[in-house]
Amino acid sequence: MSENKNISSISEDIGNQTTIYRTRWKNDNFLKLTKNLVEIGKNFYSRGWVLGTSGNFSAVTSREPLCLAITSKGSDKGRLTPAQFLEIDGVGNVVRNGDGRDEQQPSAEASLHLAVIRCTNADAVLHTHSIWSTVLSDMHASRGGIVLEGYEMLKGLDGVGTHQHKEYLPILENSQDMIELAQRVSATLQEYNGIHGFLLRGHGLYTWGVSLEEAIHNVEILEFLMEVLVRSAQARGSAVSL
Amino acid sequence: MSENKNISSISEDIGNQTTIYRTRWKNDNFLKLTKNLVEIGKNFYSRGWVLGTSGNFSAVTSREPLCLAITSKGSDKGRLTPAQFLEIDGVGNVVRNGDGRDEQQPSAEASLHLAVIRCTNADAVLHTHSIWSTVLSDMHASRGGIVLEGYEMLKGLDGVGTHQHKEYLPILENSQDMIELAQRVSATLQEYNGIHGFLLRGHGLYTWGVSLEEAIHNVEILEFLMEVLVRSAQARGSAVSL
Amino acid sequence: MSENKNISSISEDIGNQTTIYRTRWKNDNFLKLTKNLVEIGKNFYSRGWVLGTSGNFSAVTSREPLCLAITSKGSDKGRLTPAQFLEIDGVGNVVRNGDGRDEQQPSAEASLHLAVIRCTNADAVLHTHSIWSTVLSDMHASRGGIVLEGYEMLKGLDGVGTHQHKEYLPILENSQDMIELAQRVSATLQEYNGIHGFLLRGHGLYTWGVSLEEAIHNVEILEFLMEVLVRSAQARGSAVSL
Amino acid sequence: MSENKNISSISEDIGNQTTIYRTRWKNDNFLKLTKNLVEIGKNFYSRGWVLGTSGNFSAVTSREPLCLAITSKGSDKGRLTPAQFLEIDGVGNVVRNGDGRDEQQPSAEASLHLAVIRCTNADAVLHTHSIWSTVLSDMHASRGGIVLEGYEMLKGLDGVGTHQHKEYLPILENSQDMIELAQRVSATLQEYNGIHGFLLRGHGLYTWGVSLEEAIHNVEILEFLMEVLVRSAQARGSAVSL
Numbered sequence: 007m008s009e010n011k012n013i014s015s016i017s018e019d020i021g022n023q024t025t026i027y028r029t030r031w032k033n034d035n036f037l038k039l040t041k042n043l044v045e046i047g048k049n050f051y052s053r054g055w056v057l058g059t060s061g062n063f064s065a066v067t068s069r070e071p072l073c074l075a076i077t078s079k080g081s082d083k084g085r086l087t088p089a090q091f092l093e094i095d096g097v098g099n100v101v102r103n104g105d106g107r108d109e110q111q112p113s114a115e116a117s118l119h120l121a122v123i124r125c126t127n128a129d130a131v132l133h134t135h136s137i138w139s140t141v142l143s144d145m146h147a148s149r150g151g152i153v154l155e156g157y158e159m160l161k162g163l164d165g166v167g168t169h170q171h172k173e174y175l176p177i178l179e180n181s182q183d184m185i186e187l188a189q190r191v192s193a194t195l196q197e198y199n200g201i202h203g204f205l206l207r208g209h210g211l212y213t214w215g216v217s218l219e220e221a222i223h224n225v226e227i228l229e230f231l232m233e234v235l236v237r238s239a240q241a242r243g244s245a246v247s248l
Numbered sequence: 249m250s251e252n253k254n255i256s257s258i259s260e261d262i263g264n265q266t267t268i269y270r271t272r273w274k275n276d277n278f279l280k281l282t283k284n285l286v287e288i289g290k291n292f293y294s295r296g297w298v299l300g301t302s303g304n305f306s307a308v309t310s311r312e313p314l315c316l317a318i319t320s321k322g323s324d325k326g327r328l329t330p331a332q333f334l335e336i337d338g339v340g341n342v343v344r345n346g347d348g349r350d351e352q353q354p355s356a357e358a359s360l361h362l363a364v365i366r367c368t369n370a371d372a373v374l375h376t377h378s379i380w381s382t383v384l385s386d387m388h389a390s391r392g393g394i395v396l397e398g399y400e401m402l403k404g405l406d407g408v409g410t411h412q413h414k415e416y417l418p419i420l421e422n423s424q425d426m427i428e429l430a431q432r433v434s435a436t437l438q439e440y441n442g443i444h445g446f447l448l449r450g451h452g453l454y455t456w457g458v459s460l461e462e463a464i465h466n467v468e469i470l471e472f473l474m475e476v477l478v479r480s481a482q483a484r485g486s487a488v489s490l
Numbered sequence: 491m492s493e494n495k496n497i498s499s500i501s502e503d504i505g506n507q508t509t510i511y512r513t514r515w516k517n518d519n520f521l522k523l524t525k526n527l528v529e530i531g532k533n534f535y536s537r538g539w540v541l542g543t544s545g546n547f548s549a550v551t552s553r554e555p556l557c558l559a560i561t562s563k564g565s566d567k568g569r570l571t572p573a574q575f576l577e578i579d580g581v582g583n584v585v586r587n588g589d590g591r592d593e594q595q596p597s598a599e600a601s602l603h604l605a606v607i608r609c610t611n612a613d614a615v616l617h618t619h620s621i622w623s624t625v626l627s628d629m630h631a632s633r634g635g636i637v638l639e640g641y642e643m644l645k646g647l648d649g650v651g652t653h654q655h656k657e658y659l660p661i662l663e664n665s666q667d668m669i670e671l672a673q674r675v676s677a678t679l680q681e682y683n684g685i686h687g688f689l690l691r692g693h694g695l696y697t698w699g700v701s702l703e704e705a706i707h708n709v710e711i712l713e714f715l716m717e718v719l720v721r722s723a724q725a726r727g728s729a730v731s732l
Numbered sequence: 733m734s735e736n737k738n739i740s741s742i743s744e745d746i747g748n749q750t751t752i753y754r755t756r757w758k759n760d761n762f763l764k765l766t767k768n769l770v771e772i773g774k775n776f777y778s779r780g781w782v783l784g785t786s787g788n789f790s791a792v793t794s795r796e797p798l799c800l801a802i803t804s805k806g807s808d809k810g811r812l813t814p815a816q817f818l819e820i821d822g823v824g825n826v827v828r829n830g831d832g833r834d835e836q837q838p839s840a841e842a843s844l845h846l847a848v849i850r851c852t853n854a855d856a857v858l859h860t861h862s863i864w865s866t867v868l869s870d871m872h873a874s875r876g877g878i879v880l881e882g883y884e885m886l887k888g889l890d891g892v893g894t895h896q897h898k899e900y901l902p903i904l905e906n907s908q909d910m911i912e913l914a915q916r917v918s919a920t921l922q923e924y925n926g927i928h929g930f931l932l933r934g935h936g937l938y939t940w941g942v943s944l945e946e947a948i949h950n951v952e953i954l955e956f957l958m959e960v961l962v963r964s965a966q967a968r969g970s971a972v973s974l
Binding site for chain 1: 733779882883884885888894895903932945948949950952953955956959963964966967969
C-alpha cells in the first residue's frame with residue numbers, strides 16, 4: 007500500500023496550504039495511520055523493542071506538501087492512543103496535535119524521520135530499541151557497520167531476491183544534537199544507496215518502507231538477523247558438539 | 249485426524265477433475281483447514297518463528313487428485329486470513345484463489361511442500377524460520393545434519409517410543425532454484441526414510457504430519473530440541489559450577 | 491486451599507466405593523480442578539514449558555479412597571479441555587473418563603504422580619518440560635542433583651523462611667519403565683524428605699503442592715532458579731566487565 | 733501524574749486521622765491505584781519479572797498523613813485483585829484491608845517501600861525480581877554496585893538528558909531483618925542522591941517514580957539495561973566476528 011496517493015490527488019486541485027490541511031482533515035488518513043501505528047506499538051512492546059519511552063514511529067500523511075504523523079515525545083509505545091500523535095510538516099513544524107491541544111511535542115528525533123523520508127522512497131519510518139541492536143551497535147561501532155549475508159530472511163527486504171544478498175547496516179555514533187545527527191543520517195543514506203536501515207550506537211535501529219507493512223517487515227527481519235548474528239557467534243565460540 | 253478421508257470418498261463417484269473441484273467447493277475442508285492455519289500462524293508469530301514474511305504452511309485438501317491449501321507469497325504469517333491462501337494441484341497449478349481474484353501467487357516454496365507430501369504420508373507441511381534453526385543449520389551445514397538423542401521430548405514424534413531414539417535432522421544447502429531444491433528434498437526423504445523434518449541452511453525447518461495437529465507437535469518438538477542443543481553446548485562451554 | 495476436605499466429609503457417611511463415586515459425581519470438584527488445570531496449561535504453554543505433547547498435570551479429587559484428575563496421554567497442554575482429563579484411583583485404574591467414553595488413557599506417567607502423592611502431602615502434581623530443566627538435568631546427571639542457595643526466590647517455597655535455605659533438586663535417570671521409575675521416585679522422596687521437586691534427566695521437572703496454587707508457585711520458582719543458575723555461570727564465564 | 737495532590741487538599745480541612753480516612757474512603761484513589769497496580773502485575777508477570785509470589789508494589793494514597801496502598805504478603809502478582817491490597821500508614825500499620833477482613837498482611841518488605849518514599853519524591857515503588865537482576869546483583873555484589881553509561885535508554889529516566897549520563901545502581905546485601913535492611917536502604921539513598929533504583933543481592937530491583945507511569949518506565953529501562961549489560965559482555969567474550 008502506498009499511503010500518499012490519495013492525499014496527492016486531494017491536494018492537486020487545491021492552491022494553498024491552509025486549504026490542503028482543511029481538506030485533509032475532513033477526508034484524511036491521519037486517523038487511519040495512527041490507528042495502525044497504535045497496533046504496531048502494542049506488538050513491538052510485547053516483543054521488548056520499545057520499552058520505557060523508547061522508540062518512535064512516523065508515517066507520511068501527505069507528499070505535497072510533505073506531512074508526517076509522528077509519535078509525541080515521552081509517550082509509551084505499548085500504550086499509544088491516536089491522541090498521542092502529532093502531524094508535522096517537512097521542516098518539523100506541528101500542523102496538528104492529536105490531543106487537540108498544544109500540550110505535547112513531537113518526538114525529539116523527528117528530524118531523523120524527515121531525513122529518512124527525504125533520502126528514500128519511504129512512507130513510514132520505524133525506530134526500535136531492542137537488546138540486540140543495542141548490543142551490536144555498541145560492540146561494532148568502530149567498524150562503522152555490520153554485514154548481513156547468506157540468510158533466507160534477507161529475501162523479505164524490498165528488492166532482495168536471494169539469500170546471497172549482502173545487506174550493509176551502518177552504525178552511526180549517537181548524539182543529542184539532532185541537527186548534526188540528521189545531517190549524518192542524510193549523508194549515510196546517500197553514501198549507501200539502497201540500504202534498508204541503520205543503527206545508532208547504544209540506541210537502536212531505524213528502518214522504513216514504502217508502506218507501514220513493509221516497514222514492519224524490515225523491523226522484524228533486521229531484528230531477527232541481529233539476534234542470529236550474536237547467537238551464532240556465541241554458539242561457534244562455545245564449539246557446539248553434537 | 250486425517251483430513252483427506254472425506255475428500256477421497258467424495259471424489260470416488262466422480263469422473264473428471266472439474267466436477268471434483270465443484271463438489272469439493274460445496275462441501276470442502278479448504279475453509280476449515282485455512283482457518284486452522286490462520287491460528288497456527290498467530291501462535292508461531294508470537295513465538296518469533298515466522299517473522300517478516302518468512303515461513304509457509306500447507307495442508308492437503310484432496311488426495312485424488314492431489315490438492316493443497318497453501319499460504320500466498322509474501323503474506324504475513326501472524327496476520328493471515330483465509331483469503332490469503334490458494335489451492336494448488338499436484339503440479340503446482342492454482343485451482344482456487346482464496347481472495348477470489350487472480351492477484352496472489354502461491355508461496356515460492358510450493359514445490360518443496362509437494363515434494364514432502366509425495367515422499368511421506370503427510371497431510372500437512374509447516375515451514376518455520378526460527379533463530380535456533382537458522383543458527384544451527386548454518387553452523388553445522390558441513391556435517392550434513394544433526395542428531396537429536398536422549399531427550400524425552402523425542403517421544404512426541406510420531407512412531408517414537410523412547411527417549412533413546414536417534415532422530416536425524418538433515419541440513420540441505422539453501423537455493424533459489426526451487427526445481428533443483430525440490431529434487432534434493434525428495435532424494436533426502438528417500439535416503440532417510442522415517443525422519444520427521446529437515447533444515448535448509450540459513451533458512452529454517454520443514455516438518456510435517458498426518459494431521460495439522462501432528463505437524464504442530466513436530467514443529468514444537470524440533471524447535472525445542474534445537475534450542476536445547478545450542479544452550480546445552482553453551483552451558484557446558486562455560487562450565488556451570490554449582 | 492486444600493481440595494480434599496469436602497470430599498473427605500462426603501465420603502465419611504458412605505460405606506462402599508461405588509456409592510462414594512456416585513456421590514462425588516454429583517457434588518464433586520473434578521470439573522473445578524480440571525478447569526483450573528486447563529488455565530495452568532495455557533499459561534505454561536505460553537512460557538514454552540509444555541510444548542509438543544510434553545508435560546502432565548494432576549490434582550487430588552478424593553483422599554479416601556485416593557483419586558486424581560489427570561491429563562490424558564498425548565494431549566496438548568496448551569489447548570486442554572476438561573474432557574481431556576481422566577479420574578484414576580490410587581492404583582491407576584480409570585474411574586471416570588472426561589470425554590464420557592473409553593477412548594483416552596491417562597498420561598503414561600500417572601504412576602509417578604501417584605508416587606509423589608503417596609510420599610508427600612501434595613494435592614497437586616505438575617510436570618513441566620522446559621529448556622532449562624532439560625539442559626541442567628542432562629548436564630549434571632552424574633552429580634545426582636543440584637543445589638539452589640542464596641536466592642530470595644526460595645522463600646516462595648512452602649516452609650522456607652530465608653534466602654539462606656539450601657534446596658536440593660535430585661536428578662533421576664530417565665526411563666520408559668514406569669514401575670521401576672516410580673519406585674526410584676518414592677525412594678528419592680523418602681531419602682530427601684522435605685524437597686519441593688526433582689528432575690528427570692533430559693526430561694524435565696516434577697513439583698507439587700498442597701494446592702494447585704502452591705504447585706504453580708513451585709514450578710515458577712524452580713524454573714526461574716534453574717534459568718538463573720545457567721545464566722549466572724555463563725555470565726561469570728564471560729567475565730562481565732562493567 | 734502526581735497522585736497525592738487530591739488527597740492533600742482533601743485532608744487540609746480535616747482535623748483528625750479518623751476523619752481523614754473516612755473522607756478518603758468516600759472520595760479516594762485507593763481503588764484507582766490498585767486497579768492500575770493489578771494491570772502492572774499482569775504485564776510484569778507476562779515478562780517473567782514477578783514469578784512465584786515474588787515482587788511487591790506500592791503507591792502513595794495520602795501524603796498528610798502518609799499512607800500507601802501495598803500488595804499483600806504471598807499474593808500472586810500476575811493474578812492480583814484490588815482485594816489483595818492493603819493500605820498502611822507511615823509506620824507500617826494497616827489502616828485498611830482490601831478484602832474487608834483482617835486475614836491478610838502487607839508485604840514483608842513494606843518497610844523498604846516506606847524507606848524509599850521517605851528518602852525520595854516517589855509516589856510509587858515497584859520491586860521486581862527478574863533473571864537479569866538476580867544474576868547481576870549476585871555476581872557484582874562485592875563491587876557494591878554497577879554503572880550504566882552510554883545508552884540512549886538512560887534518557888527515559890527522570891532528569892536524565894543524555895546517553896552520556898552515568899547511572900549508578902547500588903547492590904545491597906540481602907537480609908531477612910527488615911528493620912536493619914530498611915536502614916541500609918535509607919543510608920544508600922542519602923549517600924547516592926538522585927539514583928533511580930537499587931538492587932538487593934540475589935533478590936531483585938527496587939525502583940520508583942513520582943507517578944506509577946514513571947515507576948513503570950524505570951523498571952523497564954533498568955531491566956532492559958541489565959540484560960544489555962550481561963549480553964554485551966557475553967557477546968564480547970565470544971568475539972563475535974562478522
